[in-house]
Amino acid sequence: MHVRRKLVVGNWKMNGSLAQLAELAPIAAATRAASGVDVAICPPFTLIAPAVARSGGIPIGGQDCHHESAGAHTGNVSAGMLKEVGARLVVVGHSERRAEQGESDEIVRRKAEAALALGLQTIVCIGESETERAEGRALDCCSAQLGASIPELSGEAELVIAYEPIWAIGTGRVASCDDVREVHALIRRLLVERFGDAGRRVRILYGGSVRGDNAAELFAVDDVDGALVGGASLTAEGLVPIIEAAAHS
Numbered sequence: 001m002h003v004r005r006k007l008v009v010g011n012w013k014m015n016g017s018l019a020q021l022a023e024l025a026p027i028a029a030a031t032r033a034a035s036g037v038d039v040a041i042c043p044p045f046t047l048i049a050p051a052v053a054r055s056g057g058i059p060i061g062g063q064d065c066h067h068e069s070a071g072a073h074t075g076n077v078s079a080g081m082l083k084e085v086g087a088r089l090v091v092v093g094h095s096e097r098r099a100e101q102g103e104s105d106e107i108v109r110r111k112a113e114a115a116l117a118l119g120l121q122t123i124v125c126i127g128e129s130e131t132e133r134a135e136g137r138a139l140d141c142c143s144a145q146l147g148a149s150i151p152e153l154s155g156e157a158e159l160v161i162a163y164e165p166i167w168a169i170g171t172g173r174v175a176s177c178d179d180v181r182e183v184h185a186l187i188r189r190l191l192v193e194r195f196g197d198a199g200r201r202v203r204i205l206y207g208g209s210v211r212g213d214n215a216a217e218l219f220a221v222d223d224v225d226g227a228l229v230g231g232a233s234l235t236a237e238g239l240v241p242i243i244e245a246a247a248h249s
């Protein structure tokens with residue numbers, strides 16, 4: 001039996017400011033008070049360095065990285081650049097990037113490879129659309145995305161999977177515990193089939209309208225090892241109850 005610590009990651013998306021970094025201190029204090037929970041915050045690129053300086057020890061990460069280490073890729077940032085300014089993790093394959101930047105599973109896998117190779121904890125996102133769920137294709141969609149988006153496990157850096165049903169992101173429509181249980185069980189089975197025992201150590205996060213008032217029931221679901229939190233992570237008031245729910249799960 002593998003004991004996986006709960007992991008709560010705040011994804012600020014294209015939100016935040018230097019002033020908003022004041023939220024990090026109470027988040028760090030709550031994290032210190034909550035035993036057995038890992039917490040990280042992923043602000044926009046421009047806030048990573050100042051966030052590291054004011055993090056109170058919480059890992060700070062990026063919301064994306066390019067799959068190449070350098071070159072003519074205007075507007076992009078490499079995993080090495082993230083690492084140089086103190087990032088310890090990165091999210092890749094978020095559905096918003098898949099949709100807005102047209103990122104394929106293949107590109108997401110290459111980004112994950114680049115990040116893991118540099119020792120960044122790497123969170124690979126997958127999740128079905130509303131249409132795919134309505135048509136009964138959610139499991140097939142997640143299975144295909146997982147298979148094509150994650151690299152082989154090698155080295156010491158940690159791979160994390162985030163299941164985020166697209167229709168639950170920022171909508172207030174959190175997925176039912178039964179649906180989350182079904183998808184997380186599928187992800188776990190596929191990870192173990194592919195990586196053997198190491199697949200049992202990979203943490204699987206749920207993301208999509210996680211709030212203080214629904215976190216506890218989500219964290220009680222088998223194979224939910226934490227949450228990728230968007231809107232509620234922008235303030236300590238929103239995120240601390242989720243951290244506390246993780247500590248008590």
Ligand SMILES: O=C[C@H](O)COP(=O)(O)O
Nearest residue numbers: 011169170208209230231
């Ligand atoms: O990365 C975070 C997710 O997309 C969830 O966002 P949300 O908590 O605002 O629904």
